Amino acid sequence: MSNFWVNLYKFPRFLISVLIGFFLTTFQPIFKLLKNKKDRILLTTVIITITVLCYRIIQIMTDNI
CATH class of the missing domain: 1.20.5 (Single alpha-helices involved in coiled-coils or other helix-helix interfaces)
Known part of the structure; x- marks a missing residue:
């Protein structure tokens, strides 16, 4: 035991x-992607886009426009 x-x-x-x-x-x-400046800008853009898109979808789903 x-x-x-x-x-x-x-x-x-x-x-x-x-x-x-x-x-x-x-x-x-x-x-590894963050080491290259071009990839860093692309990754930052993608993350911001996904965050804003999720935020807007949740706003629309809850009728908080």
Whole structure:
């Protein structure tokens, strides 16, 4: 039974390391794109466009025009 508690105490550290690994793996291509000025401008434009589009869609869906 003590082995169960040892494993249970290790779980938060495991969860944090998995989440950090996920975000590093996911955002590594984005960080590579940010090194080039042309790609940085394109990526910024795409992110702003998607954010504004989602904002407008939510406004229209909730009738807050």
